[in-house]
Amino acid sequence: xxxxxxxxxxxxxxxxxxxxxxxxxxxxxxxxxxxxxxxxxxxxxxxxxxxxxxxxxxxxxxxxxxxxxxxxxxxxxxxxxxxxxxxxxxxxxxxxxxxxxxxxxxxxxxxxxxxxxxxxxxxxxxxxxxxxxxxxxxxxxxxxxxxxxxxxxxxxxxxxxxxxxxxxxxxxxxxxxxxxxxxxxxxxxxxxxxxxxxxxxxxxxxxxxxxxxxxxxxxxxxxxxxxxxxxxxxxxxxxxxxxxxxxxxxxxxxxxxxxxxxxxxxxxxxxxxxxxxxxxxxxxxxxxxxxxxxxxxxxxxxxxxxxxxxxxxxxxxxxxxxxxxxxxxxxxxxxxxxxxxxxxxxxxxxxxxxxxxxxxxxxxxxxxxxxxxxxxxxxxxxxxxxxxxxxxxxxxxxxxxxxxxxxxxxxxxxxxxxxxxxxxxxxxxxxxxxxxxxxxxxxxxxxxxxxxxxxxxxxxxxxxxxxxxxxxxxxxxxxxxxxxxxxxxxxxxxxxxxxxxxxxxxxxxxxxxxxxxxxxxxxxxxxxxxxxxxxxxxxxxxxxxxxxxxxxxxxxxxxxxxxxxxxxxxxxxxxxxxxxxxxxxxxxxxxxxxxxxxxxxxxxxxxxxxxxxxxx
Amino acid sequence: xxxxxxxxxxxxxxxxxxxxxxxxxxxxxxxxxxxxxxxxxxxxxxxxxxxxxxxxxxxxxxxxxxxxxxxxxxxxxxxxxxxxxxxxxxxxxxxxxxxxxxxxxxxxxxxxxxxxxxxxxxxxxxxxxxxxxxxxxxxxxxxxxxxxxxxxxxxxxxxxxxxxxxxxxxxxxxxxxxxxxxxxxxxxxxxxxxxxxxxxxxxxxxxxxxx
Numbered sequence: 097x098x099x100x101x102x103x104x105x106x107x108x109x110x111x112x113x114x115x116x117x118x119x120x121x122x123x124x125x126x127x128x129x130x131x132x133x134x135x136x137x138x139x140x141x142x143x144x145x146x147x148x149x150x151x152x153x154x155x156x157x158x159x160x161x162x163x164x165x166x167x168x169x170x171x172x173x174x175x176x177x178x179x180x181x182x183x184x185x186x187x188x189x190x191x192x193x194x195x196x197x198x199x200x201x202x203x204x205x206x207x208x209x210x211x212x213x214x215x216x217x218x219x220x221x222x223x224x225x226x227x228x229x230x231x232x233x234x235x236x237x238x239x240x241x242x243x244x245x246x247x248x249x250x251x252x253x254x255x256x257x258x259x260x261x262x263x264x265x266x267x268x269x270x271x272x273x274x275x276x277x278x279x280x281x282x283x284x285x286x287x288x289x290x291x292x293x294x295x296x297x298x299x300x301x302x303x304x305x306x307x308x309x310x311x312x313x314x315x316x317x318x319x320x321x322x323x324x325x326x327x328x329x330x331x332x333x334x335x336x337x338x339x340x341x342x343x344x345x346x347x348x349x350x351x352x353x354x355x356x357x358x359x360x361x362x363x364x365x366x367x368x369x370x371x372x373x374x375x376x377x378x379x380x381x382x383x384x385x386x387x388x389x390x391x392x393x394x395x396x397x398x399x400x401x402x403x404x405x406x407x408x409x410x411x412x413x414x415x416x417x418x419x420x421x422x423x424x425x426x427x428x429x430x431x432x433x434x435x436x437x438x439x440x441x442x443x444x445x446x447x448x449x450x451x452x453x454x455x456x457x458x459x460x461x462x463x464x465x466x467x468x469x470x471x472x473x474x475x476x477x478x479x480x481x482x483x484x485x486x487x488x489x490x491x492x493x494x495x496x497x498x499x500x501x502x503x504x505x506x507x508x509x510x511x512x513x514x515x516x517x518x519x520x521x522x523x524x525x526x527x528x529x530x531x532x533x534x535x536x537x538x539x540x541x542x543x544x545x546x547x548x549x550x551x552x553x554x555x556x557x558x559x560x561x562x563x564x565x566x567x568x569x570x571x572x573x574x575x576x577x578x579x580x581x582x583x584x585x586x587x588x589x590x591x592x593x594x595x596x597x598x599x600x601x602x603x604x605x606x607x608x609x610x611x612x613x614x615x616x617x618x619x620x621x622x623x624x625x626x627x628x629x630x631x632x633x634x635x636x637x638x639x640x641x642x643x644x645x646x647x648x649x650x651x652x653x654x655x656x657x658x659x660x661x662x663x664x665x666x667x668x669x670x671x672x673x674x675x676x677x678x679x680x681x682x683x684x685x686x687x688x689x690x691x692x693x694x695x696x697x698x699x700x701x702x703x704x705x706x707x708x709x710x711x712x
Numbered sequence: 713x714x715x716x717x718x719x720x721x722x723x724x725x726x727x728x729x730x731x732x733x734x735x736x737x738x739x740x741x742x743x744x745x746x747x748x749x750x751x752x753x754x755x756x757x758x759x760x761x762x763x764x765x766x767x768x769x770x771x772x773x774x775x776x777x778x779x780x781x782x783x784x785x786x787x788x789x790x791x792x793x794x795x796x797x798x799x800x801x802x803x804x805x806x807x808x809x810x811x812x813x814x815x816x817x818x819x820x821x822x823x824x825x826x827x828x829x830x831x832x833x834x835x836x837x838x839x840x841x842x843x844x845x846x847x848x849x850x851x852x853x854x855x856x857x858x859x860x861x862x863x864x865x866x867x868x869x870x871x872x873x874x875x876x877x878x879x880x881x882x883x884x885x886x887x888x889x890x891x892x893x894x895x896x897x898x899x900x901x902x903x904x905x906x907x908x909x910x911x912x913x914x915x916x917x918x919x920x921x922x923x
Contacts, residue, residue: 107730118759122734125747142749203725216766217726228721256729258884278729278880280737280873 097297098130099150099196099290102183103254104176104238106204109156110163112219116140119217120154127152127283135161149287150196155179157204157238162219167209169221171234173241184246186307186480193306196294198242199254199286200271202235202262203227230261236269243270248312250293252286292319300346303339304488305481309473314343316470321348325467326422326442334522335472337445341403344443344470348401372414373430376421380431394427397440407464408446408456415457422463441467475517475524482512482524489525490541493532502532504541511543716777723770724883731763732876739841740869743862757841764834771827771883778820778886819886826879833872840865 103109108120117137124131124141130148131138137154159172183195205223213222226232235253242251253266256277266274272293275285290296295311296318298304303314320327321344329337329344374392381389393402410418421427422442426435444464450456475482486504494501517523531545538545739756741747749755796804 119730119734122731122738125738125741126734128741128746142755143752144748146746146748228718256725278733278877280877 097193097299098148099294099296100132100153100183100193101129101150101197101199101290101294102153102155102180102195103199104155104157104179104235105199105201105254106156106158106169107201107217107220109154109161110158110219111135111137111156111161123277124152127286149283150290153183157201157234158206163209163221164219165209165211165214167221169206169209171204171206171237173237176238177241177245180242180246180249184249184308186478188306191306191480191484193297193311194295194308195249196296197250197252197290199252199275200235200238200242202230202233202253202255202257204234206234230257230265233257233262236262236265239266239269239271248308250295250315252289252293254286292322298343301488303336303343304484305478306484307473307478307480309478310481313340313470313472316468317344318347320344320468320470323467324439324441326444326464327467328461328465328469329443329445329472330469331445331447331472332474332520333447334520335447335474336521337447337472338403338405340470340472341401341443341445345401345403369411369413369417372417376417377427378429380429389429389431392427392429394421394438394440395429395436398438399440401441401443404442404444406446407444408448408450410456412455412457415460419457419460419463422460475520479513483509485521485524486512486528489528490532493529497529497533497536499532499536500538502539502541505543508541508543508546511546511548515548716774719770719774720883720886723767723774724880727763727767727770728876728880728883732760732767733873733880735760735763736869736873736876739837740866740873743866743869753841754845757838760834761838764831768827768831771823775820775824775827819882823879823882823886826875826882830872830875830879833868833875837868837872840868 103123108117108123110117120131120137121141121143123129124145125143128145128147128149129152130145130150131141131154132151133154135154155176157172157176158169159175160167160169163169180195180198185194188194205221205227207221207224207227209219209221213220227234235255239251239253242249247270251271253262253271253274254277255274259274259276263274273289275282275289279285293315295308295315297306297311298314303310305311317340327344329340331337331340376392376394378392378395379389404418421438424435425439426437428435442464450461483504486509490502490504493499512524519526527546527548530547531541534547535541535545735756738747739753739760742753742756793801793804
């Protein structure tokens with residue numbers, strides 16, 4: 097599967113009446129992209145890229161998409177946000193991964209499409225003077241909005257404007273870099289940018305998955321792999337830490353790779369200090385009678401990588417020995433008086449916290465993560481990868497056990513998706529293998545084959561009380577409403593009144609007030625912005641336009657309720673995700689049983705009534 | 713930003729960087745065998761000529777305007793410089809250009825030369841493509857093996873692309889702010905003498921002191 101990039105550019109994203117967009121073809125030809133936009137321009141193109149390095153989806157970022165003489169072209173921030181949102185989720189069809197990267201143009205021309213401007217470049221407007229003003233580039237406004245809503249989204253600027261005009265601005269607003277379209281090395285620079293900053297799955301299939309969380313971890317691995325510094329991998333049991341270490345080793349562009357296979361020490365907690373020295377540093381031959389000598393792990397990994405699993409379990413005295421190696425970069429084999437310099441990158445892994453200074457040396461921790469920490473998400477946070485993993489494990493089990501090939505039913509998959517997988521991928525694999533081995537001669541994998549005890553399953557579903565679970569589901573479902581303000585209003589109604597009891601409010605009034613203040617602030621902010629919009633370029637000195645919602649807030653009784661409702665709806669529409677986000681955060685906080693503020697302020701229990709001399 | 717600067721920026725950005733350079737890159741990709749399509753090479757070549765012509769005429773007009781606006785030509789029409797004979801006038805122009813190498817005058821001169829050279833190169837390239845595709849199936853022209861002819865074609869493309877990039881950089885350096893504005897000073901500072909020779913000497917002295 098090729099990288100999938102979204103290009104937001106007025107020139108390349110436009111659709112022209114004749115169909116062919118020669119400028120877009122030029123760009124795709126130059127950068128070796130396959131145009132998969134699906135619009136007329138993509139369909140009309142006769143150009144075939146023989147070995148594309150990426151699939152590109154183009155978006156104009158303006159309305160109308162297809163403009164001709166007489167059209168008025170304006171920038172469309174909301175449409176651009178929606179376009180990004182479309183591909184920035186785990187739930188894409190056919191298990192497609194999310195956007196690898198977004199490329200933004202800087203200068204977007206707006207205004208009338210005249211005969212002259214259309215002749216020069218079909219579908220493009222004349223442009224207004226402010227369009228070319230670096231402080232007013234629409235590309236920077238897009239960057240602001242994207243970075244605010246999608247902080248993990250990799251964004252690069254792709255423009256032929258001078259870089260120095262905007263270098264401070266794009267750095268401040270979260271772009272990862274700038275590629276000059278007219279630079280001959282542009283395509284190569286972009287490929288490198290995609291590799292180190294884009295979200296790419298593991299094409300070898302060793303680490304399977306297209307979920308956002310996993311792709312972010314893989315990106316971190318590629319970034320860390322560039323250096324010769326030690327790397328720490330953290331994650332729960334069974335999340336694939338060893339596989340990730342192998343991935344880091346594989347993608348390293350370092351000149352010296354480990355000779356042969358990477359060495360793995362599976363459990364450093366087994367080592368006593370004496371065993372550690374012998375295993376790590378090696379033994380000089382003829383040190384003692386009957387001792388043949390051997391090269392230690394570190395020397396065998398010289399010039400490459402050494403994987404240390406379960407470092408949290410390492411004894412403190414063993415940690416001291418390792419710290420010395422990391423500090424001095426030298427080893428002295430047991431029985432030898434000469435030390436040797438070594439060049440080894442340590443890739444360590446742990447599933448427990450290392451921050452307790454009584455159990456793990458802080459200076460050792462610092463040295464082990466100099467090159468960065470890779471956090472592996474638990475399986476419950478990347479459930480969209482479960483179907484892919486299940487398919488793989490079923491196939492593996494069938495091959496290993498000689499079992500019949502089977503289809504996985506939707507109900508079986510649903511059961512697997514509902515479970516929280518405390519044992520993560522290892523547990524999933526075990527259960528799938530059991531399912532196949534216990535039913536080797538069937539054509540379908542059904543829920544009954546997957547041995548998750550009902551109580552375990554129910555525990556996952558009921559990890560939050562049922563009534564709250566429904567609320568959370570309805571809240572989360574509502575966050576998927578991208579075009580309905582009704583959903584937002586429904587959330588507010590439910591949240592405020594239906595499911596909260598008095599005790600749960602105790603200690604949280606401050607939070608509720610805060611949430612309400614936030615809501616009100618956003619409402620005011622939106623009203624003010626709507627008011628500002630009324631002062632247009634065509635009416636710069638005209639009457640000040642007060643949005644009806646603003647008038648309503650000021651107590652203007654001339655505004656009819658229906659009109660007010662309509663205006664408020666229009667105004668809040670772009671903000672619904674932020675509002676829902678705030679409400680979700682508050683809701684989860686209130687419902688968190690570990691919420692100390694609730695415990696602190698819990699109402700003291702009243703004394704029990706006495707009945708017949710006995711307490712009840 | 714003046715109208716002239718706006719036009720210059722538009723030519724540089726909208727035509728040269730957004731259209732000419734990408735079309736050249738695309739032709740290079742076809743020559744490398746990484747792109748194919750029926751009639752693609754001819755289509756690209758025609759498009760290149762189209763956008764190049766638009767750029768060429770636009771820039772030429774702009775450069776002529778720059779020469780006039782920068783005053784270098786018009787200075788010689790005002791007294792006392794208008795009293796110089798042709799030989800001295802040429803010498804005066806050379807002197808001013810050499811004193812201010814980064815002013816509009818020398819940059820415009822360089823740009824005009826680069827433009828003429830590029831115009832020739834691009835037209836040669838286009839006619840070469842027409843000849844290549846003229847008698848053979850265009851699809852097979854795109855599928856040609858990577859031989860010496862292809863290599864020299866790609867080398868030619870790379871050279872042209874580099875020259876276009878250089879022209880783009882030259883255009884970026886141009887600004888109407890770089891006009892020499894001391895014409896009024898020249899006029900005010902020069903003393904009118906009876907003989908032409910002494911006027912030229914006075915102008916020489918003035919320029920030496922002004923620079």
